[in-house]
Amino acid sequence: MNHPNRPLLLLICLVLLLPAVVFGQGKSIDLKEAMELALKNNRKLKATAEKVAASKAMAAAGFNIDKTQIYYRHDQNDIAENGFSNKVFGISQNMLFPTIYGKQKSVFKDMGVMEYQQYLVNQNQLKKELSQTYYTIVYLNELANNYFFLDSLYQQFSKAADRKFEVGETNYLEKLTAKSKKRELEVLLSQTRERKNQAYSKLAQLIQSSQDYRITEQKLTPLSLVASDWPHHPGVAYFEQAVGFRKNSLSLEKSKLLPDLHAEVYRGTNSGLNAQVYPGVMVGISVPLWFGAQKAKISASKYELSQAKFELDNYTYQLEKKREQLEIELKIYQESISFYNQEGKRLGQQMLEQGNQSFQNGEIDFFQFVVLLENSRSITLDYLNNLQQYNMTVLEINYLTNP
Numbered sequence: 001m002n003h004p005n006r007p008l009l010l011l012i013c014l015v016l017l018l019p020a021v022v023f024g025q026g027k028s029i030d031l032k033e034a035m036e037l038a039l040k041n042n043r044k045l046k047a048t049a050e051k052v053a054a055s056k057a058m059a060a061a062g063f064n065i066d067k068t069q070i071y072y073r074h075d076q077n078d079i080a081e082n083g084f085s086n087k088v089f090g091i092s093q094n095m096l097f098p099t100i101y102g103k104q105k106s107v108f109k110d111m112g113v114m115e116y117q118q119y120l121v122n123q124n125q126l127k128k129e130l131s132q133t134y135y136t137i138v139y140l141n142e143l144a145n146n147y148f149f150l151d152s153l154y155q156q157f158s159k160a161a162d163r164k165f166e167v168g169e170t171n172y173l174e175k176l177t178a179k180s181k182k183r184e185l186e187v188l189l190s191q192t193r194e195r196k197n198q199a200y201s202k203l204a205q206l207i208q209s210s211q212d213y214r215i216t217e218q219k220l221t222p223l224s225l226v227a228s229d230w231p232h233h234p235g236v237a238y239f240e241q242a243v244g245f246r247k248n249s250l251s252l253e254k255s256k257l258l259p260d261l262h263a264e265v266y267r268g269t270n271s272g273l274n275a276q277v278y279p280g281v282m283v284g285i286s287v288p289l290w291f292g293a294q295k296a297k298i299s300a301s302k303y304e305l306s307q308a309k310f311e312l313d314n315y316t317y318q319l320e321k322k323r324e325q326l327e328i329e330l331k332i333y334q335e336s337i338s339f340y341n342q343e344g345k346r347l348g349q350q351m352l353e354q355g356n357q358s359f360q361n362g363e364i365d366f367f368q369f370v371v372l373l374e375n376s377r378s379i380t381l382d383y384l385n386n387l388q389q390y391n392m393t394v395l396e397i398n399y400l401t402n403p
Helices: 006-014 031-040 043-062 096-167 172-207 235-255 290-362 366-398
Strands: 028-029 070-077 085-095 211-213 260-269 280-287
Touching: 006 260, 028 031, 031 043, 031 096, 031 260, 043 096, 096 172, 096 211, 096 235, 096 366, 172 211, 172 366, 235 290, 290 366
Parallel strands: 028 211
Antiparallel strands: 070 085, 085 260, 260 280
């Protein structure tokens, strides 16, 4: 004689841990391919790269010698031996003290290096966001598979409960319970699918390609933690370069107390009888007589240098403490993952198998079986949630830039 719940029990046995097959549109892609596309196509990163190129091009502006003056002068008081006034043509050039140009170039070069370090920071941020989005989709795929299993199961329960209620083999409460569980799982599955659509929209926002992509179906596994390397951290390098920039800026402001140089070459003559050519040279310096404004700039530059040093120390300190906090958070999730691998997974399977057997033998009723079923699946769902949080924290540490 067939057990009335045999179709349900067979379904449970077949799909205890069987993931649902999910079909999606778009080209299948893995993390490496997604990363390459994002680094190539992301417009924000491209804009930062152009800013780096612009800063490098500005380095040549350090040698910004003033425009050369070419002039003509006719002074009636400038009388030559022949009694005619001279007409003078000349070239004049003003320039800063020569060492200033080298200091200016160093300042512009520092700015270019800072922009490059900022580019690396932005690149790091993009990699983190992309990786987190990618593994969020992997997580949501597994979550949807689990909800799909429960949803399919409760649909069968609901249909069976309806049939049993019609022939008087069960009460109305069992029918309502099966129906409410079915509706609850439908909502959870729908919400998970919408969250996955949202994650795919975020993925497209980061990759910025006309092609639609889908993440390769895979099992969610713990990610590896990368050891800290503060000396080569792009954020630390940025603030270190900022200190160098302020040092060179201070040196530049001090050098501006040096005199400017001036040189002029000219020649005069006239159109009278026995006219001669009168060449001339003039050189001179411009000496600052009022130092107040420049001293104020020097004083401000000293404060800015001190500020840059404090910002470097603070950033490095905050970065280290942030990593410490995240590593502590990681241990919390690790405890749950270890429990699942050591006991939870086996416990959940045993709970489901024993519940299945007891239900077949009539040792427990429908409600008790539902409780065992949900307890079994909650172990798996808790594991997936903790594993997702663990991976997000690992990626936060590996690409840590904002303490």
